[in-house]
Structures are given as structure tokens and as C-alpha cells.
Amino acid sequence: MIKWLFLFSLAAIFYLWLKGKKQVQFDSEQANKASAKQAKIPDPEVMVQCQYCSVHLPKSDAIAREKCFYCSQAHLQSLDATGWLGSAAWRLSPNQDSRPQGVDPDLLVIHHISLPPGGFVDRNCTGFIVDFFQNKLDSSLHPYFQEIAEQKVSSHFLISRQGEVFQFVSTQNKAWHAGLSSFFGREKCNDFSIGVELEGDSDHPFEDIQYQALAKLTSELQAIYPNLHFAGHSDIAPGRKTDPGIQFDWEKFQAKADISVDKLPFGLHSR
Structure with a gap:
């Protein structure tokens, strides 16, 4: 009798061991399935x-x-509701303030700038202009930079020699680009204008890619400001400023931008 009880106990122990082993295996498989399912989510x-x-x-x-x-x-490629162009490189300038209440820009003023003068001819100097408009220009890098170190200026846009467009000020705000100026009897042109700087000077032709970028920018701005007229800095500040200068081809700009001649009140001749 004792022998059969012993054998029965062994059988029971084996059964419980086998059942536990299968349960562990089952639990492991279920855990693996759950992990795999979770990994797929x-x-x-x-x-x-x-x-x-x-x-x-x-x-x-x-x-x-x-x-x-x-x-x-x-x-x-469009100007957003805050006056910023998505395709431009945004470089916020502190040199700005609000336009008079209710005034939208109806004039685009074209400038030229080179830092240092003529420096773009043999190297890329666009970064100096960007720094200048952000009051970050290191005056120790060039004697000319020391001369302009105290100036606080900006423009809405800059077009580099490579055709890259930078934006420093929202078109809804005033950039400090025109200075003492007048447009057919309207003083303080900063109040109602958008300033666009072209990297260059009066001694070298502007690059074709700059005209292309300017024409594209003009189209994007006119979509928001359909009453824009176009002038050079020298047109609104005669005797004080000479830019964009004789190298700027107004006929080429007019043709590429498809602007009607009546939007160019100072004509198509280079000046």
C-alpha cells in the first residue's frame, strides 16, 4: 500500500511540474505576442x-x-499674415518700429549695399551685411566697419550676389532704410515703403540671379500690396544718395517683374 501511495505522489508531483512548465511557456509566448503587437503600433x-x-x-x-x-x-513662397516671407532667410533686426496707424506700404525702394565697399568681388561678404542690420558687425574686422559702427539701419529685404533673399523686418513694420526722403511731396518714406537692398555697388553690374530674385519678390509683395510703386534710393533722396546707381538696369527689372511703366514714376533709365 505504501508503495502505491509513493508512486501516486510521484505521479502527482510530476503532473504539477509539467503543468507549471507548460504554464510558464504559455505565459512567455503570450508576453512575446503582446510585445510584438505593441512594437507594430x-x-x-x-x-x-x-x-x-x-x-x-x-x-x-x-x-x-x-x-x-x-x-x-x-x-x-507667399507673405504670411504677419508680413514675413516664408522662402526668405529670417534675420530679425532690432532697427525697426511701427508704421503710422492705418498706413500700408505703397512704395518699394531699391538700394545697393556692399560691406566692405567692393568686398563682394573676390569673396562672400553677405554675412557682414546681415550682421550690420542686426547690430552685430565686428568693427575690428575692417577699417570701414569702424566708420559705420554707430549706425543703426535696416532694410526689409536683402538679395545677395547669389540670389538668396534675407528678411529683417516684417513688411507691416518700418525698417530704417530711407532716412531723410520724399516721394512726390510725401515726407518720411520709411512710413509707407518697403526697402530692398541688393548686394552690390555702382561699379559692378548686378547678377542676373539678383534680378530674378527681385522680380519674384516683387510679385509676392504685389499680391499683398497691389498699389506698390517702385523707385531708387537716389530718387527719394536726390543729392544725398546715389543707389542703386547706374549699374542697376531698370528696363531689365521692369521686364522680368512685368511691372507696368506707370508703376515706375522716375522712368526706366539708369541713374
């Missing part, structure tokens, strides 16, 4: 907002530019 898509139209879209579908996102190339 993708992380939630990060959503971003279009800077231009405010629509929300997956980040992977958006166009990223200057820490902003756009839902389409058309919106990237």
Missing part, C-alpha cells in the same frame, strides 16, 4: 501648423523653413 504622427494658412498637417508632410512649417510650396 507606430508612434502617433507629430502634427504641425502651416505658418501661412494655419492648417494642421503631419510633420512628415510639411515643408520646414526657418523653424516654421508650410503645407505647400505656394504658401512657402
Whole structure:
């Protein structure tokens, strides 16, 4: 009798051991399945907002530019509701203030700038202009920089020799580009104008890619400000300023930008 009880106990122990082993195996398989299923679930898509139209879209579908996102190339190339151009490189300038209440720009003033003078001929000097408009120019780098170290100026846009467009001030605000100026009896042109600087001088022709960029920028601005007229700095500050100078081809600009002649009140001749 004792023998059979012993055998029965061994059988029971073996059965319990076998059952426990199968349970462990089952639990392991279930855990693996759960892990595999969980691994297949993708992380939630990060959503971003279009800077231009405010629509929300997956980040992977958006166009990223200057820490902003756009839902389409058309919106990237447009001026947004805050007066910033998506396709431009944004470099905020402290040299700005508000326009008079109710005043929208109806004049675009074309300038030229080179830092140092003529420096763009044999090297890339665009960064100096960017620094100058942001009050960050290191005056120790060139004697001319020491002469202008105390100046506080800016422009809405700069077009480099390579055709890159920079923006420093929203078109809704005043940039400090025109100075003492008058446009057919209207003083203080900064109040109602947009300033565009072309990297260059009066001794060297501007690059074709600069005209292309200027024409494209003009089209984008006219979409928001259809009453824009166009003039040079020398037109609104005669005797004091000479830019954009004799190297700027007004006929070429007019043709590329497809501007009607009546929007160019000072004519198409270089000056």
C-alpha cells in the first residue's frame, strides 16, 4: 500500500511540474505576442501648423523653413499674415518700429549695399551685411566697419550676389532704410515703403540671379500690396544718395517683374 501511495505522489508531483512548465511557456509566448503587437503600433504622427494658412498637417508632410512649417510650396513662397516671407532667410533686426496707424506700404525702394565697399568681388561678404542690420558687425574686422559702427539701419529685404533673399523686418513694420526722403511731396518714406537692398555697388553690374530674385519678390509683395510703386534710393533722396546707381538696369527689372511703366514714376533709365 505504501508503495502505491509513493508512486501516486510521484505521479502527482510530476503532473504539477509539467503543468507549471507548460504554464510558464504559455505565459512567455503570450508576453512575446503582446510585445510584438505593441512594437507594430507606430508612434502617433507629430502634427504641425502651416505658418501661412494655419492648417494642421503631419510633420512628415510639411515643408520646414526657418523653424516654421508650410503645407505647400505656394504658401512657402507667399507673405504670411504677419508680413514675413516664408522662402526668405529670417534675420530679425532690432532697427525697426511701427508704421503710422492705418498706413500700408505703397512704395518699394531699391538700394545697393556692399560691406566692405567692393568686398563682394573676390569673396562672400553677405554675412557682414546681415550682421550690420542686426547690430552685430565686428568693427575690428575692417577699417570701414569702424566708420559705420554707430549706425543703426535696416532694410526689409536683402538679395545677395547669389540670389538668396534675407528678411529683417516684417513688411507691416518700418525698417530704417530711407532716412531723410520724399516721394512726390510725401515726407518720411520709411512710413509707407518697403526697402530692398541688393548686394552690390555702382561699379559692378548686378547678377542676373539678383534680378530674378527681385522680380519674384516683387510679385509676392504685389499680391499683398497691389498699389506698390517702385523707385531708387537716389530718387527719394536726390543729392544725398546715389543707389542703386547706374549699374542697376531698370528696363531689365521692369521686364522680368512685368511691372507696368506707370508703376515706375522716375522712368526706366539708369541713374
